[in-house]
Amino acid sequence: MIIGTAMLKDVWAFRDFMWSSVKREFQTRWIGTQFGPLWLLAPPLTTILIFTVIFTNIMRPGMPAHDSKFAYSIYLCAGVLTFNLFTEILGRSVGIFVESANLLKKIHFPKLCLPIIVVVSSVLNFAITMALYFFFLVIADAFPGWIIWAAIPVLIIQLMFTIGLGMLLATINVFYRDIQQSVQVILQFWFWLTPIVYVSTILPPLAVDLMNLNPLWPLIKAYQGIFLEHALPDWYTLIYPCILGVFFVLLGILAFHKLQGEIVDEL
Amino acid sequence: MNCKSMIHIHNISKAYKRYSRKYGRMAEWFGMGTHHEDIWVLREISFDVEQGQSLGIIGVNGAGKSTLLKIITGTTRPTTGTVQVAGRISALLELGMGFHPEFTGRQNCYVSGQLHGLRASEMDELISHIADFAEIGDYFDQPVRIYSSGMQVRLAFALATAKRPAILIVDEALAVGDSYFQHKSFERIRQFREAGTTLLFVSHDRSAIQALCDRAILLENGFVIKDGDPEEVTDYYNALLAEKKNTTVEVKTLEGGRHQTMSGTGQARVKQIGLYNSKGHAVEFVNVGESIELRIQVQVHDDLDSLVLGYGIRDRLGQIIYGTNTWHTKQVIKKPLKGDEYEFSILFPANLGLGSYSIQTALHDRDNHLTTNYEWRDLALVFNVINTDKKEFVGCLWIEPEIKVTGVLNEG
Numbered sequence: 001m002i003i004g005t006a007m008l009k010d011v012w013a014f015r016d017f018m019w020s021s022v023k024r025e026f027q028t029r030w031i032g033t034q035f036g037p038l039w040l041l042a043p044p045l046t047t048i049l050i051f052t053v054i055f056t057n058i059m060r061p062g063m064p065a066h067d068s069k070f071a072y073s074i075y076l077c078a079g080v081l082t083f084n085l086f087t088e089i090l091g092r093s094v095g096i097f098v099e100s101a102n103l104l105k106k107i108h109f110p111k112l113c114l115p116i117i118v119v120v121s122s123v124l125n126f127a128i129t130m131a132l133y134f135f136f137l138v139i140a141d142a143f144p145g146w147i148i149w150a151a152i153p154v155l156i157i158q159l160m161f162t163i164g165l166g167m168l169l170a171t172i173n174v175f176y177r178d179i180q181q182s183v184q185v186i187l188q189f190w191f192w193l194t195p196i197v198y199v200s201t202i203l204p205p206l207a208v209d210l211m212n213l214n215p216l217w218p219l220i221k222a223y224q225g226i227f228l229e230h231a232l233p234d235w236y237t238l239i240y241p242c243i244l245g246v247f248f249v250l251l252g253i254l255a256f257h258k259l260q261g262e263i264v265d266e267l
Numbered sequence: 268m269n270c271k272s273m274i275h276i277h278n279i280s281k282a283y284k285r286y287s288r289k290y291g292r293m294a295e296w297f298g299m300g301t302h303h304e305d306i307w308v309l310r311e312i313s314f315d316v317e318q319g320q321s322l323g324i325i326g327v328n329g330a331g332k333s334t335l336l337k338i339i340t341g342t343t344r345p346t347t348g349t350v351q352v353a354g355r356i357s358a359l360l361e362l363g364m365g366f367h368p369e370f371t372g373r374q375n376c377y378v379s380g381q382l383h384g385l386r387a388s389e390m391d392e393l394i395s396h397i398a399d400f401a402e403i404g405d406y407f408d409q410p411v412r413i414y415s416s417g418m419q420v421r422l423a424f425a426l427a428t429a430k431r432p433a434i435l436i437v438d439e440a441l442a443v444g445d446s447y448f449q450h451k452s453f454e455r456i457r458q459f460r461e462a463g464t465t466l467l468f469v470s471h472d473r474s475a476i477q478a479l480c481d482r483a484i485l486l487e488n489g490f491v492i493k494d495g496d497p498e499e500v501t502d503y504y505n506a507l508l509a510e511k512k513n514t515t516v517e518v519k520t521l522e523g524g525r526h527q528t529m530s531g532t533g534q535a536r537v538k539q540i541g542l543y544n545s546k547g548h549a550v551e552f553v554n555v556g557e558s559i560e561l562r563i564q565v566q567v568h569d570d571l572d573s574l575v576l577g578y579g580i581r582d583r584l585g586q587i588i589y590g591t592n593t594w595h596t597k598q599v600i601k602k603p604l605k606g607d608e609y610e611f612s613i614l615f616p617a618n619l620g621l622g623s624y625s626i627q628t629a630l631h632d633r634d635n636h637l638t639t640n641y642e643w644r645d646l647a648l649v650f651n652v653i654n655t656d657k658k659e660f661v662g663c664l665w666i667e668p669e670i671k672v673t674g675v676l677n678e679g
Contacts, residue, residue, distance in 0.1 A: 017381035024367065024378060031369050032410075103365060106358075108341035109382055175292055258296075261344045264337070265283055 007257075010110040018113050018120065025121045044081070044129035048136050051076050063199070063228075070140040071228065077133055078227040079196030079220050082155075085126045086162050086216065087187050092118045093166035094173050095180045101267035111260060115170060119163055137227070144230040154222045154233060157242045161215060164248030171255045174263050194220055215241040271353065273434055273465040274316040274339060279348030281309040281334055281489075308334050309345070310489045318433075321466035323476035323497055325504050326486035332469055335486065336360065336436060339467070354433025357383070362423035368412035372403065375411055376426050385430070393429040400455075401425035402448075417445060424452050431459050438469040473501035474586045498585035499526040502645045506530035508637060531642035534569035535630045538608070540648050542626075553617045555654045555665045561613040563628060567603045574600040576611050577629040577636070582663060583622055590627075594634040619652045620663040626650075 011018075030039040052073045055061060063071040093115045097104065100114055137143040173179040194216050200208060211217055218241055222233035282305035286292050291302025309331045316322050326332050337343040338350055340358055365382055366375045376397055380390045398407045401421045406414060414422070428435075437456065456479075460466055468479050476483055476497050483500035485493035487507065493500045506528050543560045544550045553559055565576060577592030593599055593611070600609060626648040630641040657665070 013384065014381070016385075016387040017378065020378045020381055020387070024370065024374075028367070028369060103382075105337070105342060106360060107365070107382060108356075109384065262284070264343045 007110070007112060011112050011116065014110055014113050017109070018117050021113075021117045022121045022124065025117070026124070040125075040128055041132065044132050047080065047129075048073075048077055048132055051080070052136065066228070068140070068142065070142060074137065074140070074142055075199070075224055075228050076197065077136075078223045079194070081126075081129055081133060082158065082220060082223050083191060083194065083196055083216070084129075085122060086158060087191070088122045088125070089119055089159075089162045090166050090169070091183060091187060092122070093163075094169045094183045096170050097174050097263055098177065098180065098267065104264055105267055111263065112256070115163070115167060119159070119166075123159070142227075144226055147226055147230050147232060150232050151223060151226050154219055154226075154238065157238055157245055158216075158219050160249055161219075161241055161245035164245055164250070164252045167252030168248060168255050171252070171259050171263070174259070174266050190214075190216065196220060215244045271318040272315045272351075273318050273320075273353050274314075274467075275349075275351040276312060276314050276339075277349045277351075278311055278313050279309060279338060279345035279350060280307060280311055281331075281338065281343070282307045282346045305346070308489050309338070312348070312489075312491050314484065314491065314494060316434075316465055316467070318465055319460065319463045320482060321460060321468060321480045323480035323483035323500070324467060324469045324486065325471065325476060325483055325500060327508070330486040331489045332486055336467070336469065339434075340436065352434065355384075355430075356434045356436065357427050357430075357432035358436040359424065359427055360436060360438050362420055362427065366411050366419065366423070369410055371410055372401075372407045372414070372422050373398075376422070379423075379426055380429070383427075389430075397422070397425045397429050400429075400451075417448070421448055424448075428452075428455055428459070431462055431464055434465045434467065435459055436467045436469070473505065476501055477585045496526075499528070501585065502526070502528040505645075506643055525646060527644070527646040529642065529644050531630070531636075531640045533642060534571060535565055535567045535574055535603070535641040537563055537628050537630065537642060537644060537647060538566040539564040540626070540628065542648060542650050550650070552651050552653050555617065555619065555621070555652055555657045556667070557617050559615065559617050561611075561615070561626065561648075563611045563613070565609045565611065565630060567605060567607040567609075570605050571603050571632065571641075572601075573632045574603045574609070574641070575631050575633065576609075577631065578613065579627045579629075580619075581625045581627060583624075585625075587627075588619065588624070588663060592629070592631075592634070617652055618665040620661070620665060621652055621654055622663075623649060623651050 026037075026040065030036050033039055052070065055072045055076065056069045060069070061072050063075060068074075096114045096118060097111065104111060134143065134148075169179050169183060193211065194214055195203070195211070200211070200217075200221075203211070218233075218237040222238065225231045225233055284292075284303040285306050286303045288302060294300060294302055312335070324332055324335065334343070336358070338345050339352060340356055341352070365379050367378075370378075373394065376394060377387065377390050380393070381387065385393070401407065401418075401424075403414070403418045403421055406418055407422075411419065411422075435456065456466065466479065468476065470476050480497045482495065483493075483497040484491050485500050485504050485507075493503050507530075540561070540563050541549050542551070542553070543562060544553070545558050545560075550559070561578065563576060563578070565574070567574065575592050575594045577590065577594075579587045579590030581587050603609070625646045627643075627645045628647045629636045629643045631643075632639040632641070636643055654660075657667075
């Protein structure tokens with residue numbers, strides 16, 4: 001792991017740059033507008049509002065064993081908002097080296113700064129979203145209380161998995177640009193192949209067996225449990241995504257380390 | 268040795284990989300054989316640049332200049348060999364890189380400065396100097412999108428040179444902006460040099476190389492084919508540009524250690540060249556303002572379509588003071604035959620400053636020597652301008668003034 005520490009030291013020297021870039025990324029979303037930073041709230045607010053209004057007043061899908069009229073909205077948001085974090089980080093980091101070709105070719109700085117900026121700003125954006133979601137839970141009188149802390153380790157496993165996979169794919173994408181295109185397609189399928197909009201109990205047993213291979217399902221299920229049932233996750237179900245996460249992180253580092261010298265030559 | 272080596276390049280080569288089949292690269296990742304061929308763009312390059320030295324890098328497009336610079340700045344790695352760079356590099360190649368149009372000049376300076384490895388606290392100190400140097404006034408706090416391109420360059424230059432780097436890389440892209448700012452930026456580069464910054468200057472422009480550099484290297488097909496005095500290297504480059512079939516480039520060492528470069532097809536040659544005063548005596552020393560005659564005899568060695576003689580007067584540093592040719596004076600010789608001889612007599616006043624000058628000659632078919640070059644000869648003749656009867660003056664030209672001094676009564 002000696003490579004790792006040297007790499008991190010290089011990256012750490014550019015912390016001011018990364019932080020300014022994260023700030024800039026948020027600022028670009030409201031600079032020149034009248035309402036300013038309030039616009040950051042618009043997208044998550046819209047999502048939560050639409051889900052709540054439609055699924056509590058217009059359509060009323062029943063949630064087994066729940067009478068609260070907000071039950072489905074809570075279930076849906078728990079899955080969609082966290083899956084969005086996965087989509088955002090993966091979708092943006094896969095093309096990051098190719099899109100920053102000009103910068104990478106002209107200026108010498110640690111390439112890893114670029115995906116880190118993506119991750120940090122996505123996580124901050126996620127924090128804003130979750131704050132609104134918590135607010136909604138409080139209003140709906142469905143806030144889980146202290147059990148909410150159980151979401152933190154789940155989130156860490158999710159981030160590890162996403163970052164590892166993102167780094168691996170971003171590196172390969174420099175050489176095979178098809179990756180970027182296919183990721184967009186695969187993410188769509190992945191969303192629908194995870195019980196987020198529907199509940200897993202409606203699935204035939206064979207589909208459930210296949211879905212057990214989906215490393216995101218245990219994570220999403222954990223969030224849904226925390227927010228809807230106010231129940232702690234089955235920790236042992238998280239072992240599989242955790243191991244896969246570590247595997248992708250190591251593979252991502254290996255691929256990046258092996259190929260980073262050739263990245264600029266291919267851009 | 269008090270000369271510290273700032274850039275140490277030892278035997279570097281750079282190859283890009285070319286894969287004949289799409290999945291060849293993937294096969295290599297999994298250890299299944301070799302599927303690429305190496306395209307070598309730099310080969311076995313070694314040189315050292317000392318502190319305070321300024322090195323010109325010349326070469327046609329594709330000679331490997333950019334790759335060499337990328338290796339020095341660290342954006343790409345050499346395939347073999349080692350590079351050691353001592354100190355911070357600032358490259359004026361990427362002026363304005365990473366500027367975001369929606370943000371103000373000030374905000375952009377912070378982010379770009381940090382991208383070059385400066386800390387936010389360092390930027391706090393530098394920001395007022397940047398604003399002062401760029402001289403863009405209130406625009407500094409306006410979004411970059413409303414800047415003119417000149418203002419962007421000013422800001423980017425001010426930012427890139429806010430802190431004196433150990434090594435500064437400049438390319439000719441710098442020749443933008445108005446002339447006021449150009450002078451200002453060259454002045455800053457000069458100050459950096461005096462303070463010990465090592466300069467790498469990439470250009471096609473021989474006079475800029477000669478004015479700024481004390482050494483030059485010439486790259487051709489990835490090799491350093493010449494390394495030495497800027498005048499010699501740029502002469503050689505010029506000769507190479509004209510290189511065609513049957514062309515030879517020849518370098519002769521003259522008395523005093525200067526190098527004469529000759530090139531061309533040899534279909535016509537300067538047979539004799541001389542400088543004469545008004546009495547018809549051959550001279551080597553010429554008085555300021557004296558009328559002199561340059562006589563050039565040309566021998567034709569082949570049947571040609573047309574023949575043009577060009578000449579240039581160059582100063583000690585090799586900069587052209589004046590030059591023209593018989594295409595511009597509409598005295599082209601049509602259809603000269605093998606064996607013909609011509610004499611050109613060129614009369615002009617030596618309105619030059621004191622010093623040593625050289626004459627360069629060129630024989631070609633049209634308005635320049637780049638298409639067909641019969642013969643190109645640098646340092647064909649050397650002469651000196653001395654002052655025997657004029658009032659004292661400095662500079663490279665003699666422009667005799669008439670100065671009137673009148674006392675003005677101050678009525679206040």
